[in-house]
Amino acid sequence: MTLKDLQYIKQKLAYHGLKVTHQRLVIYQVLQETDTHPAAEGIYEKIKKRNPSISLGTVYKTLEVFVKKGLIKKINTSEGNMRYDARIDNHNHIYCTNTKEIIDFKDLELDMLVRAFLKRKKIGNFTLKEFRLHISGEKIDPGKHIEITG
Amino acid sequence: MTLKDLQYIKQKLAYHGLKVTHQRLVIYQVLQETDTHPAAEGIYEKIKKRNPSISLGTVYKTLEVFVKKGLIKKINTSEGNMRYDARIDNHNHIYCTNTKEIIDFKDLELDMLVRAFLKRKKIGNFTLKEFRLHISGEKIDPGKHIEITG
DNA sequence: TCTTTGTTGATAATTATTATTGTTTAAATT
């Protein structure tokens, strides 16, 4: 997290009419530098170390404000609890059913494939907002990473 | 719900080592004849009319048992609460963000398209179990149905 | 019929999330 990045986040907050507070900065930072799609609780735990006075309620509230403003996205696990995602561009998720990890998976070819399909297959009386492919399965070696090739 | 259907459900329960109880039969029936992907609470409400003695806890427990045995599936809304689905074949869902409806959307062509894509795009250190396309948007006329054409 | 084991209903507990409220703070205004 460079000084430039920090300035950029401040700008974003201001642009959305949000006051620049230490809590907001640190919550956004933590989420941005994490690729595991953490829950509010997880973000709170990370932040608490350096900011012992922060409240879990503030984390929830702040995340919700960010979602409303479109700064971040909210996704859900198959267990029904919410996770947050600093990536706001359209992308898909791979869910590992035993480690509970959620891994980003973006692919333009797939996007076009599906988009073309949905255009052909018209859905009447419906305005499509977005679509997402939800891939689920299990890591073979939980110690190693999932990697997309080909 | 014909007598044949009822016999068939009884067989299914027995096959999975589950005792055939009135509660289980009626829960499964209600879910099967509903296409709205209801929550436990919703199923409970429907059942209560004719079975005033049934307990909400039993509905939850029974649904969970069914999911474990693979008789039904559990899906989640973007709000984070769980819904149940009597359809267990692979299929996709269309989410209406304002009516909260979930509509089934099965398409073999799409399945093959995605399957072929994922084969090409290998995901390493991962065993794929299933994939689902999650389409979200809004009904234009909430009074009318969504319909797929083309 | 007796016994065993699984299932139910009633209820308590837990978990995740949201609401409330008095206090503090960022930033706009003087």
Place this chain on the structure above:
DNA sequence: AATTTAAACAATAATAATTATCAACAAAGA
């Protein structure tokens, strides 16, 4: 720089959805 004000905060209470407990009950088997 000091003052004002609305927004944001921490602490805490409340809610909603779901799960756990347990005594009573019912189905299947001996």
